[in-house]
Amino acid sequence: MSRTHRLFQLMQALRIGPGPRTAARLGEELGVSARSIHRDIATLREIGAVIDGEAGYGFTLIEDNALPPMGFRDTELEALVLGLREVEQIGDPELATAASEALRKLQARLPPRQAHRLRHAVLAPHRFERPIPPAISAQDLRQAAWDEVEVRFGYTDGYGAVTERQVKPLSVVYFDRSTVLIAWCCLRNAVRVFRLDRMRGLEVTEQSFRPHRVPMLREALEQMRQEHRQDHRQQDRQAAPRTRRD
Template identity: 40%
Template sequence: MSRASRLITLIEILRRHRFPVSAAALAAETGVSVRTLYRDIDTLRGQGADIAGEAGLGYVLRPGFTLPPLMFGEDEIEAVALGLRWVTARGDGDLARAAEQALAKIEAVLPAPLAERLQQQNLLVGPARQEAERIDTASLRAAIRAEIKLDIAYRDGEGVVSRRIIWPFALGFFETTRILIAWCELRGAIRHFRTDRIDNLLRLDQRYPKRRALLLAEWRRQQLERRPVRPQSLNAPDRN
């Protein structure tokens, strides 16, 4: 492993840990001596990494340090570019502009060979028909970030409109539509709302009482419970 690759690996290891990690453990995981590990820590600190700790106590990476984009490999560059171009094509106005700006920032700091690779656009995002929306999904994203309740007018599949007070906590992007995932006070449960069926919305400026992360965890648990169980073998006994 080259020294540059080793430093990247060391940063990624530190990112995985919220509490100090001993020099011995870091050295073992990166395959170097403890003395070399100390030098690597000093090098990363010199490059701007805010690594707290010292020999004998362990080390922890404080938030805020990012690896230079020049450390990206070709596959990573293509993955980032493809993802950002997808958002540019599928996201709402604010999100699309943010993706374009992020791509421009990455391109500006890349070394020439990788910047050229980024500009080639070998991986393309195909066209998709988006259902017309009556609302700006940027307002949904803002409510999700702020954990704010929304009052929406929602049309079901039969065209019947109902008022809902919801706690939005996630937004799913699909090829032809977007799905808002929220707790619905009317139903007393998590529900999925197609954004093209939301006729209007009102931001209530009331924080909902449950944290977004907990709601998302509950939704994920429900999705796992609904997945069909695959039989272990064709001859498995019937347990029904």
């Protein structure tokens, strides 16, 4: 197999396979060594493919410059517009501005009929009350989560107690009236949820926890779902009428 053909086969494997996929597994499929796969991944990155991952963890194809841009069906376009306009209302300043810019770029690149449909969309979100603005840079916090590095900040809980926290940021979630961070708290040695408007003095450290954010987030969400189900079962038991016994 020529190297050009192998690069093509590797791209195909990354496109259709569930990621992340290790070099050893990809090498088995293509009949080459893991070292060859690492060299090929580096070559694909050099020619424009965006491939996430690293040795020992696995690789995932994020963006393929060989595939043409996709068009949108009208309903897909309406969903995009609705989502971006929602972000304009609930996002922090940087995110809201980015949503507005994305809408303008999208409109400039659409065919005339769809650009008109975007400009005069039927669907629109509206928030009578917007989330409380974050007290720290949400953009820096999001970047720290992407970079998988720990952050430090002061935190005031609902009772007014102030603590210093160092956490592994996993995900930022936007609720109706507040924006929260799901994180692994090094102080409590457990998953915790922090409101961004109660955080102060955000500091991004150099302590990396790559490449564990995705599996940690998956486990955190599952834990939160289980706790939610337990709370509901407990509420149902408390609300159920008691059987009278003689």
